Amino acid sequence: MAQVSTALEVEVLSKTFPAVAKRSANRVLENIKLAIEPESFVVLTGPSGCGKSTLLNIIAGLDDDFDGEVRFQSLDARRAYIFQSPRLLPWRTIEENILLPLKDDDPRRAKVPAMLERVGLAEAADAYPERVSLGMQRRASLARGFILEPDILLMDEPFVSLDDPTAQDLRKLLIDLYKRRPTTILFVTHDRSEAVMLGTRILRLDGGSATIVQDEVVQLRSQDRSDPGKVRAERARIFADV
Amino acid sequence: MLETLANKRAVWSLGSLIVLLIFWHVAAELLQHRHLPTPVAVFETFLREVRSGDLIYHVWVTLIRVVISFIVAMLIGSAIGLVMGRMETVNRFFDSWLIFFLNLPALVIIVLCYVWFGLNDMAAIIAVAINKIPNVAVTVREGARALSRDLTEMAEIYSFGRTKTLRHVILPQMAPFFAAAARTGLSLIWKIVLVVELFGLSAGVGVRINEAYHLFDVPMILAYAIAFIVVVQLIEMFVLQPIEARVNRWRR
Numbered sequence: 221m222a223q224v225s226t227a228l229e230v231e232v233l234s235k236t237f238p239a240v241a242k243r244s245a246n247r248v249l250e251n252i253k254l255a256i257e258p259e260s261f262v263v264l265t266g267p268s269g270c271g272k273s274t275l276l277n278i279i280a281g282l283d284d285d286f287d288g289e290v291r292f293q294s295l296d297a298r299r300a301y302i303f304q305s306p307r308l309l310p311w312r313t314i315e316e317n318i319l320l321p322l323k324d325d326d327p328r329r330a331k332v333p334a335m336l337e338r339v340g341l342a343e344a345a346d347a348y349p350e351r352v353s354l355g356m357q358r359r360a361s362l363a364r365g366f367i368l369e370p371d372i373l374l375m376d377e378p379f380v381s382l383d384d385p386t387a388q389d390l391r392k393l394l395i396d397l398y399k400r401r402p403t404t405i406l407f408v409t410h411d412r413s414e415a416v417m418l419g420t421r422i423l424r425l426d427g428g429s430a431t432i433v434q435d436e437v438v439q440l441r442s443q444d445r446s447d448p449g450k451v452r453a454e455r456a457r458i459f460a461d462v
Numbered sequence: 463m464l465e466t467l468a469n470k471r472a473v474w475s476l477g478s479l480i481v482l483l484i485f486w487h488v489a490a491e492l493l494q495h496r497h498l499p500t501p502v503a504v505f506e507t508f509l510r511e512v513r514s515g516d517l518i519y520h521v522w523v524t525l526i527r528v529v530i531s532f533i534v535a536m537l538i539g540s541a542i543g544l545v546m547g548r549m550e551t552v553n554r555f556f557d558s559w560l561i562f563f564l565n566l567p568a569l570v571i572i573v574l575c576y577v578w579f580g581l582n583d584m585a586a587i588i589a590v591a592i593n594k595i596p597n598v599a600v601t602v603r604e605g606a607r608a609l610s611r612d613l614t615e616m617a618e619i620y621s622f623g624r625t626k627t628l629r630h631v632i633l634p635q636m637a638p639f640f641a642a643a644a645r646t647g648l649s650l651i652w653k654i655v656l657v658v659e660l661f662g663l664s665a666g667v668g669v670r671i672n673e674a675y676h677l678f679d680v681p682m683i684l685a686y687a688i689a690f691i692v693v694v695q696l697i698e699m700f701v702l703q704p705i706e707a708r709v710n711r712w713r714r
Contacts, residue, residue: 282615299619307616311634311712320630321620348712364620 227258227293227404235286248274250429259402263419271430272408276374300370304377306357308349314360315345339363355386366397375407416455417445499681507681521689524666528652531590539598547606563596572658581662590654598643605639637709
């Protein structure tokens with residue numbers, strides 16, 4: 221990792237999953253070059269299984285078996301990852317789950333009650349994750365990511381398998397958290413409306429060995445993002461699909 | 463709700479025990495054999511032994527041995543199981559050792575320990591622990607293999623560090639496996655402790671049963687056996703079960 225002036229620079233010349241059992245080696249990503257501005261909300265989209273999550277795992281540092289490089293603005297850039305499943309510890313309460321990434325003497329610990337309040341979990345602070353709804357678990361997962369005040373926030377389809385109104389509430393919550401404390405977000409989704417509604421920039425991945433096939437700035441003012449008509453029009457402009 | 467369920471279970475176990483006692487009593491009365499005493503005769507022997515202080519002394523001595531060997535076996539067995547479950551190379555190398563010790567007869571281990579370390583408590587505890595360690599290791603290894611990759615990744619991303627990851631991520635996932643190892647451990651260990659005592663020590667339930675055996679004193683044998691079953695049941699009810707309930711309180 222070297223220092224760069226953008227928030228993040230990613231270069232993945234190739235990423236190949238080795239052959240296992242009867243499946244031959246599979247090159248999933250190829251020739252991806254990407255520079256991300258600080259505090260931008262970048263959405264990575266593309267068909268299921270095209271390698272979006274793999275790219276996110278590479279950026280997160282969970283996967284270092286690839287040919288290329290990931291550079292952050294500062295060497296100690298704080299990263300948080302909001303996963304597709306909430307990945308809370310079921311044997312710790314919601315509040316404990318949010319506190320756990322913070323060290324014992326971390327001043328941010330004092331902010332946890334306010335954060336719980338903001339994400340609507342003040343009442344559920346002492347509940348165990350499996351005893352609350354998936355929507356609430358996802359809120360806790362958002363809170364755990366944001367309490368760290370990360371420099372880079374990676375999100376992997378954090379709102380799938382929720383009913384529409386719940387997903388919409390969580391999107392609004394995410395926008396609210398992002399506005400209060402802007403950070404660089406890399407958000408993976410295959411939901412194109414969600415991409416347009418949330419992102420300031422959309423990257424579309426596609427191909428057998430996926431690469432970036434489209435890089436688009438979303439031309440919506442923030443007040444237009446809650447207008448379904450305007451979101452639909454912008455989606456049509458970018459993806460030419462509705 | 464839960465309480466009534468627990469009560470119901472208590473009623474069932476009590477009821478079935480009473481039926482067992484009745485069967486025993488009827489059989490003993492019918493056979494009228496001096497080697498099959500009635501429950502009443504056993505109970506009388508039990509009271510006599512309690513009053514003389516013998517029973518409490520010998521049960522206490524045995525219990526201490528059981529507890530120490532249990533703790534030693536759980537600690538060492540869990541450590542071995544964790545390492546073998548997490549590190550494939552270590553597992554591949556030591557797997558055959560584990561199979562060797564799993565199949566080594568308890569009697570052989572006991573005799574060898576006495577030959578090598580002398581007829582003392584130390585040798586007895588080592589012998590019992592060696593008997594139990596492979597079982598604990600196998601159970602705990604299964605748990606360590608089944609650890610969630612998702613949660614490990616989460617702990618890595620959120621920089622939990624080693625201690626926090628062990629305490630909050632790994633050990634809670636292992637809890638059911640520790641519980642299973644402890645369950646089977648306690649009953650296995652106390653049985654082996656008796657054999658160890660019978661072979662080479664001068665006090666304990668095993669010694670007392672050996673003396674009774676030489677006198678063909680069946681009521682004595684049964685009185686001590688039942689006393690110890692009761693003690694192990696009490697440990698189960700008042701130590702193991704509350705711990706288990708506590709570590710499982712998050713479950714739906």
